[in-house]
Amino acid sequence: MEELITKRNKDVILFFEGLEEIITSLESTFEETRPLFNAERYLTDKEVAGILKVSRRTLQDYRNQGIISYILLGGKVLYKESDMEKTLNNNYIKAFRE
Secondary structure (H helix, E strand, O other): OOOOOOOOOHHHHHHHHHHHHHHHHHHHHHHHOOOOEOOEOEEEHHHHHHHHOOOHHHHHHHHHOOOOOOEEEOOEEEEEHHHHHHHHHHOOOOOOOO
16 A cells, blocks of 8 residues: 655655755855955955954054055955965964974
8 A cells, every 4th residue: 555645744844854954054155155256255354353363453453553454445344365364374483392
């Protein structure tokens, strides 16, 4: 005897729950991902402050002191990801005890 599969079937319920998890995961991935512009990713104050573990006020001090490069566009500050990597590499101090 063949079984009638309905939306109340355990396997169907599990399938749709799994599908919902995949959709949620994809949505969060797309929210966090931004397209590149001329092969460059631009970061906001908030993102850079989080990466460097400093306050946004400290970032402003770094900008004022010419420590980090930035773009000021209509009152919005952006940072090239490649510039941030260069700045970190240029300020890298190698351990003298190994």
